[in-house]
Amino acid sequence: xxxxxxxxxxxxxxxxxxxxxxxxxxxxxxxxxxxxxxxxxxxxxxxxxxxxxxxxxxxxxxxxxxxxxxxxxxxxxxxxxxxxxxxxxxxxxxxxxxxxxxxxxxxxxxxxxxxxxxxxxxxxxxxxxxxxxxxxxxxxxxxxxxxxxxxxxxxxxxxxxxxxxxxxxxxxxxxxxxxxxxxxxxxxxxxxxxxxxxxxxxxxxxxxxxxxxxxxxxxxxxxxxxxxxxxxxxxxxxxxxxxxxxxxxxxxxxxxxxxxxxxxxxxxxxxxxxxxxxxxxxxxxxxxxxxxxxxxxxxxxxxxxxxxxxxxxxxxxxxxxxxxxxxxxxxxxxxxxxxxxxxxxxxxxxxxxxxxxxxxxxxxxxxxxxxxxxxxxxxxxxxxxxxxxxxxxxxxxxxxxxxxxxxxxxxxxxxxxxxxxxxxxxxxxxxxxxxxxxxxxxxxxxxxxxxxxxxxxxxxxxxxxxxxxxxxxxxxxxxxxxxxxxxxxxxxxxxxxxxxxxxxxxxxxxxxxxxxxxxxxxxxxxxxxxxxxxxxxxxxxxxxxxxxxxxxxxxxxxxxxxxxxxxx
Amino acid sequence: xxxxxxxxxxxxxxxxxxxxxxxxxxxxxxxxxxxxxxxxxxxxxxxxxxxxxxxxxxxxxxxxxxxxxxxxxxxxxxxxxxxxxxxxxxxxxxxxxxxxxxxxxxxxxxxxxxxxxxxxxxxxxxxxxxxxxxxxxxxxxxxxxxxxxxxxxxxxxxxxxxxxxxxxxxxxxxxxxxxxxxxxxxxxxxxxxxxxxxxxxxxxxxxxxxxxxxxxxxxxxxxxxxxxxxxxxxxxxxxxxxxxxxxxxxxxxxxxxxxxxxxxxxxxxxxxxxxxxxxxxxxxxxxxxxxx
Numbered sequence: 001x002x003x004x005x006x007x008x009x010x011x012x013x014x015x016x017x018x019x020x021x022x023x024x025x026x027x028x029x030x031x032x033x034x035x036x037x038x039x040x041x042x043x044x045x046x047x048x049x050x051x052x053x054x055x056x057x058x059x060x061x062x063x064x065x066x067x068x069x070x071x072x073x074x075x076x077x078x079x080x081x082x083x084x085x086x087x088x089x090x091x092x093x094x095x096x097x098x099x100x101x102x103x104x105x106x107x108x109x110x111x112x113x114x115x116x117x118x119x120x121x122x123x124x125x126x127x128x129x130x131x132x133x134x135x136x137x138x139x140x141x142x143x144x145x146x147x148x149x150x151x152x153x154x155x156x157x158x159x160x161x162x163x164x165x166x167x168x169x170x171x172x173x174x175x176x177x178x179x180x181x182x183x184x185x186x187x188x189x190x191x192x193x194x195x196x197x198x199x200x201x202x203x204x205x206x207x208x209x210x211x212x213x214x215x216x217x218x219x220x221x222x223x224x225x226x227x228x229x230x231x232x233x234x235x236x237x238x239x240x241x242x243x244x245x246x247x248x249x250x251x252x253x254x255x256x257x258x259x260x261x262x263x264x265x266x267x268x269x270x271x272x273x274x275x276x277x278x279x280x281x282x283x284x285x286x287x288x289x290x291x292x293x294x295x296x297x298x299x300x301x302x303x304x305x306x307x308x309x310x311x312x313x314x315x316x317x318x319x320x321x322x323x324x325x326x327x328x329x330x331x332x333x334x335x336x337x338x339x340x341x342x343x344x345x346x347x348x349x350x351x352x353x354x355x356x357x358x359x360x361x362x363x364x365x366x367x368x369x370x371x372x373x374x375x376x377x378x379x380x381x382x383x384x385x386x387x388x389x390x391x392x393x394x395x396x397x398x399x400x401x402x403x404x405x406x407x408x409x410x411x412x413x414x415x416x417x418x419x420x421x422x423x424x425x426x427x428x429x430x431x432x433x434x435x436x437x438x439x440x441x442x443x444x445x446x447x448x449x450x451x452x453x454x455x456x457x458x459x460x461x462x463x464x465x466x467x468x469x470x471x472x473x474x475x476x477x478x479x480x481x482x483x484x485x486x487x488x489x490x491x492x493x494x495x496x497x498x499x500x501x502x503x504x505x506x507x508x509x510x511x512x513x514x515x516x517x518x519x520x521x522x523x524x525x526x527x528x529x530x531x532x533x534x535x536x537x538x539x540x541x542x543x544x545x546x547x548x549x550x551x552x553x554x555x556x557x558x559x560x561x562x563x564x565x566x567x568x
Numbered sequence: 569x570x571x572x573x574x575x576x577x578x579x580x581x582x583x584x585x586x587x588x589x590x591x592x593x594x595x596x597x598x599x600x601x602x603x604x605x606x607x608x609x610x611x612x613x614x615x616x617x618x619x620x621x622x623x624x625x626x627x628x629x630x631x632x633x634x635x636x637x638x639x640x641x642x643x644x645x646x647x648x649x650x651x652x653x654x655x656x657x658x659x660x661x662x663x664x665x666x667x668x669x670x671x672x673x674x675x676x677x678x679x680x681x682x683x684x685x686x687x688x689x690x691x692x693x694x695x696x697x698x699x700x701x702x703x704x705x706x707x708x709x710x711x712x713x714x715x716x717x718x719x720x721x722x723x724x725x726x727x728x729x730x731x732x733x734x735x736x737x738x739x740x741x742x743x744x745x746x747x748x749x750x751x752x753x754x755x756x757x758x759x760x761x762x763x764x765x766x767x768x769x770x771x772x773x774x775x776x777x778x779x780x781x782x783x784x785x786x787x788x789x790x791x792x793x794x795x796x797x798x799x800x801x802x803x804x805x806x807x808x809x810x811x812x813x814x815x816x817x818x819x820x821x822x823x824x825x826x827x828x829x830x831x832x833x834x835x836x837x838x839x840x841x842x843x844x845x846x847x848x849x850x851x852x853x854x855x856x857x858x859x860x
Contacts, residue, residue, distance in 0.1 A: 101759075
């Protein structure tokens with residue numbers, strides 16, 4: 001019987017990265033839980049073995065339950081009746097299977113009912129769930145919101161809510177409003193304190209809320225009367241058991257049909273403050289958003305994998321002119337590029353996940369005891385790396401997912417345009433990944449500061465200092481040449497000293513950095529497993545080299561006056 | 569109310585995924601070429617047992633299986649999905665058992681477990697397809713039995729209500745506890761393995777598996793600290809069995825010969841798909857009572 005985890009050896013390669021030793025050591029606090037929980041690991045190898053075994057369960061569910069239900073869920077979709085959401089029947093079956101398998105609250109601590117998994121294995125799970133059904137990943141992945149409660153709510157709230165999430169109650173993050181999308185500072189949902197009942201009340205409307213009829217909501221609302229910017233916003237927890245929020249409608253979307261996108265009406269809904277007042281947007285949403293972006297990066301990689309698998313299977317099966325179409329180089333080249341983009345974005349995804357793991361776990365430890373100066377330094381370094389890599393992983397990963405879904409249809413030819421094949425669903429599902437949780441354009445805005453402050457270049461220099469297998473030495477030199485082009489382009493932009501010019505060139509610079517970083521990560525992977533990554537790194541570096549060339553040529557040839565050509 | 573439930577489970581060769589090496593030249597099953605799995609209908613039975621446990625907290629689900637040392641896999645699989653414990657009946661003297669000797673061995677083990685409310689197993693195993701063992705165990709223990717069960721609807725006042733899958737429909741029956749039930753493949757599929765339970769029991773080993781590892785046993789100290797990692801094995805003597813009724817000795821069934829049958833189409837008919845062809849095929853199949 002096949003299994004979405006074991007049939008993709010690249011996943012285990014990333015799970016077994018050397019940095020996991022440090023991550024597990026931190027996450028398990030010297031394996032202190034082993035005497036209190038019968039499922040807690042006793043040492044590093046035991047922990048790794050447990051991640052592997054649990055991922056095998058998820059891979060089995062993905063193959064035999066979630067992917068099997070995906071088409072029916074896409075056709076049926078959820079329904080809205082009497083102010084509530086009714087999931088598609090396959091969605092209910094998926095949620096039930098995940099609950100029974102104990103796969104909710106994966107990264108929450110054991111004392112609150114979780115499995116205490118690091119982010120990295122959790123992201124592997126998100127990767128394969130997305131491959132099975134990207135829409136279901138949205139529902140399953142929202143367990144990530146528990147992280148916000150864990151990080152910012154008080155202990156009593158943690159004890160009350162997190163075990164429920166680990167038992168399988170669903171979550172949503174209610175941020176967007178009709179007039180507050182990318183610009184969340186404009187959120188108007190009103191939170192007012194009800195003195196008589198000593199609680200907060202919510203009034204207003206939210207729009208485009210994924211899984212909006214969830215059991216436990218995180219809600220961004222304006223708690224400070226008279227304010228108009230982000231500093232007047234606080235985070236609230238709304239418990240569906242208390243009532244007061246109804247679903248006015250479900251959006252009719254192009255893709256991810258299984259994930260209900262809701263318009264919500266709050267009528268005097270009782271809620272409670274999460275964390276401190278006024279920090280809702282500036283602190284909590286920013287933290288929540290980084291987690292969510294990593295989730296979308298994983299969703300993108302999962303879709304890329306599904307698209308590659310579908311395209312490969314079809315190209316091997318379909319015959320034209322008396323032979324399988326995969327034997328035509330035009331088709332094979334597309335497949336190789338799909339694979340290269342898939343594995344490049346996957347390398348970046350797990351590199352980011354590991355950085356997040358180290359700094360978040362140190363953050364958590366700092367609440368229990370004072371960090372040593374070395375640990376504080378480590379925390380700072382990894383936190384910066386995670387912040388700089390997250391927009392790259394989300395931005396470029398989602399663009400690759402779209403490109404792979406497009407090529408997957410192309411390989412299917414006319415059949416791909418019909419609704420008979422999975423590729424058309426992948427194409428529709430992929431489309432949102434480069435839009436939600438911050439568009440690709442906003443990822444560029446988040447990433448450009450790491451171009452100008454030299455952070456990406458420093459990371460690249462660290463990669464350059466590492467040794468690669470002799471067979472990849474030439475490739476490494478080609479990547480070094482790409483880096484020179486990148487540095488030259490950055491220098492040119494800085495020389496112009498004009499914000500408008502920088503903004504305009506930002507996309508090109510960020511893409512170049514992404515291509516180079518992914519090339520290095522693939523070189524490292526290929527050095528540790530040449531059979532698995534040897535061909536892919538060769539294909540990717542050649543592709544990236546051409547892309548960097550293109551971007552740098554554009555920037556170097558662009559004058560400040562040229563920017564005016566692009567104005568309407 | 570809490571229930572004591574025993575699930576009868578068998579490790580079988582995966583006959584649904586048969587490769588070309590599945591049979592030996594002598595026409596017997598080549599067990600080494602087929603993966604060993606939890607008999608599918610026994611998994612359906614396990615699900616019904618676990619649902620009762622969910623409905624009646626405090627209930628226990630015990631897996632009982634007979635086989636060689638590696639059949640401990642079946643117990644682990646049961647534990648991964650929510651069973652509380654298990655027993656592996658394993659002894660050279662149990663080997664070569666037909667359904668009569670198998671049901672004898674299981675019945676003696678169930679007596680030893682004692683105080684049971686419900687014995688539940690799959691309708692039949694995919695290697696023998698006899699569907700005899702469940703009913704024979706019931707007979708030996710003097711229990712009521714409900715076969716071809718699809719769903720346990722309720723348990724109250726020492727009575728159990730069961731939906732049976734029968735030709736052309738379903739039948740709902742009420743029977744007194746204790747009872748033996750065999751479950752049909754049309755019943756709900758078994759729940760997945762549970763992450764916590766897999767992590768808890770992943771190192772659980774039977775006595776033979778453990779001794780085969782000897783000094784190589786990883787995490788040896790854990791087996792004293794965590795008794796549940798030691799899976800119980802019972803010999804004929806452990807269940808006070810009569811050697812004459814066990815294994816080959818207790819099996820009146822004698823296999824005279826096994827022949828390897830290759831199906832060959834003796835006659836064939838080509839239809840071109842026209843209306844009249846389809847019509848005549850329907851009439852022919854109706855006449856032959858192949859469809860009705």
